[in-house]
Amino acid sequence: MSNDRGLFKRLILFKEPEKSEEFILKKMDSDGNDEKDENKGSERMDHEIEVKEAESEKDPKLSDMISNNVKENLDHMKKVYSIPVNGDIFLREFDINFRGKPVKAFIIFFDGMTDREIINNYILTPLMVMSGMELKEEDNLEDYIARQLMPHCQVKIEQGYRNVVDEINFGGCGLFADGVHVAFAADVKGWEHRGIEKPNNEIVIRGPQEAFNEVLRTNSAQIRKRLKDEDLIVQDISVGKVSKTPCSMLYIKDIANDRLVDEVKRRLESVKVDYMLDSGELEQLIEDSTVYPSPQVLATERPDYVSEMLANGRVAIIVSGSPNVLVVPTTAYELMHSGEDAYIRYPYGNLLRCIRLIALFMALLLPGIYLAITSYHQEMIPTDLLLAIEASREKVPFPSLVELLLMELSFELIREAGIRVPGPIGPTLGIIGALILGQAAVAANIVSPILIIVVSVTGIGSFAIPNYSLGYSIRIMRFAFIALSALAGFLGITAGLFILGLWSTSLKSFGVPFMSPLGPKTSDIARGVVFKAPEWKMEHRPDYLNTKKILKQEKYSMGWKIGRNRR
Amino acid sequence: MKMQNRICFGRWEAVTLLINLICTKIFLYFARMTVEDAGTAGWILTIYISLISLILYIILIRFLGRFEGKDLIDIAEFVGGKPVKMIAGLVVTITLFYLAATVLREFSEDMKVVALPSSPISYIMMIFIAGIIAGSFLGIESIMRYHAIIVPVIASGFLLILLGVIPKMDLTNVLPILGNGAYELFGIGFFKVSAFGELLILFLLPPFLGSHKNVKTVGYAAIGFSSFFLIAGSLAYILTFPYPSNLESILPIYQLSRLIYLGRFFQRIEAIFVFIWAMAAFIYLTAVFYFMVYTFAKTAGLKYMRPLILPFGIMVFSAAFIPPNLMTVVSMNTQFFSKTAWLVTFVFTGVILIAANLRKHAKKEDADG
Numbered sequence: 001m002s003n004d005r006g007l008f009k010r011l012i013l014f015k016e017p018e019k020s021e022e023f024i025l026k027k028m029d030s031d032g033n034d035e036k037d038e039n040k041g042s043e044r045m046d047h048e049i050e051v052k053e054a055e056s057e058k059d060p061k062l063s064d065m066i067s068n069n070v071k072e073n074l075d076h077m078k079k080v081y082s083i084p085v086n087g088d089i090f091l092r093e094f095d096i097n098f099r100g101k102p103v104k105a106f107i108i109f110f111d112g113m114t115d116r117e118i119i120n121n122y123i124l125t126p127l128m129v130m131s132g133m134e135l136k137e138e139d140n141l142e143d144y145i146a147r148q149l150m151p152h153c154q155v156k157i158e159q160g161y162r163n164v165v166d167e168i169n170f171g172g173c174g175l176f177a178d179g180v181h182v183a184f185a186a187d188v189k190g191w192e193h194r195g196i197e198k199p200n201n202e203i204v205i206r207g208p209q210e211a212f213n214e215v216l217r218t219n220s221a222q223i224r225k226r227l228k229d230e231d232l233i234v235q236d237i238s239v240g241k242v243s244k245t246p247c248s249m250l251y252i253k254d255i256a257n258d259r260l261v262d263e264v265k266r267r268l269e270s271v272k273v274d275y276m277l278d279s280g281e282l283e284q285l286i287e288d289s290t291v292y293p294s295p296q297v298l299a300t301e302r303p304d305y306v307s308e309m310l311a312n313g314r315v316a317i318i319v320s321g322s323p324n325v326l327v328v329p330t331t332a333y334e335l336m337h338s339g340e341d342a343y344i345r346y347p348y349g350n351l352l353r354c355i356r357l358i359a360l361f362m363a364l365l366l367p368g369i370y371l372a373i374t375s376y377h378q379e380m381i382p383t384d385l386l387l388a389i390e391a392s393r394e395k396v397p398f399p400s401l402v403e404l405l406l407m408e409l410s411f412e413l414i415r416e417a418g419i420r421v422p423g424p425i426g427p428t429l430g431i432i433g434a435l436i437l438g439q440a441a442v443a444a445n446i447v448s449p450i451l452i453i454v455v456s457v458t459g460i461g462s463f464a465i466p467n468y469s470l471g472y473s474i475r476i477m478r479f480a481f482i483a484l485s486a487l488a489g490f491l492g493i494t495a496g497l498f499i500l501g502l503w504s505t506s507l508k509s510f511g512v513p514f515m516s517p518l519g520p521k522t523s524d525i526a527r528g529v530v531f532k533a534p535e536w537k538m539e540h541r542p543d544y545l546n547t548k549k550i551l552k553q554e555k556y557s558m559g560w561k562i563g564r565n566r567r
Numbered sequence: 568m569k570m571q572n573r574i575c576f577g578r579w580e581a582v583t584l585l586i587n588l589i590c591t592k593i594f595l596y597f598a599r600m601t602v603e604d605a606g607t608a609g610w611i612l613t614i615y616i617s618l619i620s621l622i623l624y625i626i627l628i629r630f631l632g633r634f635e636g637k638d639l640i641d642i643a644e645f646v647g648g649k650p651v652k653m654i655a656g657l658v659v660t661i662t663l664f665y666l667a668a669t670v671l672r673e674f675s676e677d678m679k680v681v682a683l684p685s686s687p688i689s690y691i692m693m694i695f696i697a698g699i700i701a702g703s704f705l706g707i708e709s710i711m712r713y714h715a716i717i718v719p720v721i722a723s724g725f726l727l728i729l730l731g732v733i734p735k736m737d738l739t740n741v742l743p744i745l746g747n748g749a750y751e752l753f754g755i756g757f758f759k760v761s762a763f764g765e766l767l768i769l770f771l772l773p774p775f776l777g778s779h780k781n782v783k784t785v786g787y788a789a790i791g792f793s794s795f796f797l798i799a800g801s802l803a804y805i806l807t808f809p810y811p812s813n814l815e816s817i818l819p820i821y822q823l824s825r826l827i828y829l830g831r832f833f834q835r836i837e838a839i840f841v842f843i844w845a846m847a848a849f850i851y852l853t854a855v856f857y858f859m860v861y862t863f864a865k866t867a868g869l870k871y872m873r874p875l876i877l878p879f880g881i882m883v884f885s886a887a888f889i890p891p892n893l894m895t896v897v898s899m900n901t902q903f904f905s906k907t908a909w910l911v912t913f914v915f916t917g918v919i920l921i922a923a924n925l926r927k928h929a930k931k932e933d934a935d936g
Contacts, residue, residue, distance in 0.1 A: 379835075488691070490838070491678055491683060502709045502713050513712065515716065520579075521715050
């Protein structure tokens with residue numbers, strides 16, 4: 001209610017807008033440089049320092065430096081990890097033999113997140129067994145451990161508790177020894193995870209059959225193995241004060257616009273949440289408009305698709321624990337593309353894009369148009385069709401609107417139940433759905449057969465939309481168009497299309513107009529953004545991305561056609 | 568595509584805006600009006616006024632050249648300070664207000680006739696005004712970009728209608744070739760250059776378009792495309808119906824679309840017409856309304872124009888009720904506006920531009936010595 005009042009107040013009363021600078025993706029100069037706003041940078045730094053200070057005050061235990069007394073360290077870590085209340089944290093005490101004397105030490109790690117084999121063979125065995133051998137004289141225990149007793153490839157030496165605890169929380173193993181004022185953090189991650197499987201939602205016939213999984217490094221490796229380029233940067237950022245979810249921001253240094261990279265980084269760093277468990281949450285926290293129905297960030301489970309978009313100058317964000325990778329910026333037309341489009345010949349690709357476009361309009365408008373025609377504009381229906389519609393509606397007691405809403409709601413109900421229903425009874429739901437939506441409803445004269453066709457075609461249309469989130473937005477907007485159609489027929493639908501169109505053109509995705517390249521018009525229309533161009537003709541990267549390198553292939557990419565002499 | 572922090576849009580967006588502003592009248596009264604004025608030579612009248620508007624534009628744009636990035640209101644302020652700025656701003660605001668109110672009423676009345684005969688006129692107008700207000704709240708950038716997307720769709724739909732009636736055309740309908748006579752055609756017909764009255768908005772666009780070259784190109788392209796559509800529309804109408812019938816149709820292009828017959832099933836193509844027609848109305852009214860509020864805010868030196876949108880919306884909505892019926896609105900547009908709009912677009916603008924050039928010249932001479 002208070003929200004409604006707020007909206008009403010905003011409409012009636014005027015409040016001076018807050019001073020905020022909108023991000024616009026500008027062109028870079030020829031060297032790929034752009035002027036930096038020094039003040040902004042320093043402001044950001046100040047803010048970061050303030051946040052860090054605030055955190056330090058709040059949690060003095062973790063901001064402390066590591067003591068050289070192992071007993072103190074042990075007590076500290078026990079407090080931090082609530083040992084023995086915490087069941088999955090393992091703390092193992094032992095002695096290291098240094099110059100013939102036993103030195104007290106302990107390791108600490110999470111069971112289930114670490115690889116026991118590595119801990120036993122490459123951490124505990126050297127420390128407990130090989131330390132007695134004194135392979136090479138060392139003066140200092142820290143150097144002795146680091147250089148001789150930890151034959152493991154990824155070991156970090158940390159001076160503060162904060163970093164060690166972060167490593168342990170993310171599948172590391174912490175080692176503390178008496179007389180040493182540092183701790184060793186070994187990367188021994190080894191949790192169970194899904195392997196690389198086929199994509200579940202973005203299925204293609206032609207093209208790679210690998211999908212992302214929940215492991216961050218596996219996902220980044222899947223992209224790196226496709227883009228074997230030293231300029232591909234995988235920049236790590238953690239999001240979430242408590243969950244500290246590791247995220248990676250991927251971009252190709254010599255292609256992506258620096259301003260875009262900075263903006264993505266700024267948005268990721270500015271996210272202030274305790275927990276962030278999936279890319280779906282992150283998407284909602286970094287998108288430009290949270291009210292607009294369609295997504296403004298592209299989420300995909302296909303590494304090949306992400307690789308292609310990175311090569312075009314976009315930025316990808318991988319979230320640890322999420323099999324969907326986010327790609328920014330995106331446009332309305334790209335949401336209608338599929339990963340397969342690039343792999344099939346251009347006439348086939350264009351056929352598919354046309355079909356998807358028709359599907360989109362059917363899913364969005366067909367029920368509204370049916371309602372408008374049957375309620376307001378009967379004279380516009382060809383006579384034969386009018387007779388068919390009227391004959392089928394003769395025995396139906398409800399007005400078209402009720403009939404339509406009844407069927408649309410039933411359809412949505414079945415769709416939602418189909419996702420939530422336990423596997424074994426899934427087919428039963430299908431049978432019930434078919435009976436309710438089809439035969440029984442018609443037989444009981446609750447709905448007309450022609451409406452069943454309308455709702456079914458609408459449903460099929462919505463399944464043909466390649467982007468899952470866009471499918472949701474179409475479902476929501478379909479009801480809005482039904483309402484508008486009930487209010488004013490074709491005029492209502494046109495009003496809806498008008499407002500939706502204006503709203504869409506007012507949007508930006510990370511500084512790029514959402515309706516590019518048609519509104520505003522750029523030179524990408526013939527370059528495969530709206531319709532697919534022949535592969536040899538796709539020489540340019542999308543204009544609206546303002547990339548450092550404009551061309552992505554030679555003008556004469558089919559070198560063999562030029563002829564040997566001219567080449 | 569160059570994007571900058573301040574609002575700036577491309578030439579194509581501006582051209583589509585002006586095409587829609589000038590050509591929307593083709594969906595309303597334009598084709599019939601040409602027949603009323605010049606008889607079967609209505610299409611020649613359209614060519615004539617297109618050429619006249621082009622000549623007048625060439626003259627005006629020369630005077631505008633010395634004021635790059637300045638719109639008519641800025642130039643008026645340069646001429647005579649705040650008083651002249653106020654006069655210029657109010658003239659433009661009142662002109663656009665008149666256009667918004669009459670066209671809102673006319674479109675709503677026509678929509679009632681064509682598609683919603685049982686709905687009250689206030690209800691139809693309310694839907695239009697709600698769209699206009701919502702559109703204006705979304706701002707000039709989205710209005711311009713939407714024009715770039717939707718105007719080609721509307722234009723294609725319009726051309727499809729014209730192509731669809733080719734089988735019904737009869738060349739003898741254009742005879743006598745000079746229609747009501749040379750004097751009616753080239754003498755009185757001159758005033759019909761008001762059909763290009765919406766070019767007035769071009770003189771509000773320079774701050775958004777950047778260089779003068781852009782403004783110049785936009786004007787030429789807009790006049791060129793608009794002339795093509797106006798000529799095509801009036802010629803198709805004259806070729807299709809005999810002269811007596813041409814005088815009677817309230818919605819000429821709608822009547823054309825009703826004739827299209829593509830076999831037994833596809834005989835009601837006018838359904839497409841309703842969509843493109845209503846969309847053209849929405850974008851036309853939103854653009855006119857937005858520039859009206861923009862001009863008023865600029866004239867009054869207001870920092871924000873958003874608070875004005877709702878009050879102006881209510882005013883336009885109320886003013887649209889003043890004409891008692893459709894025929895009054897139609898005659899207001901065909902008998903008054905289409906004969907006088909040229910005074911504002913070409914004469915008033917010309918006077919300000921000439922005065923500004925003279926003042927600039929005088930200032931330069933003062934500075935030189």
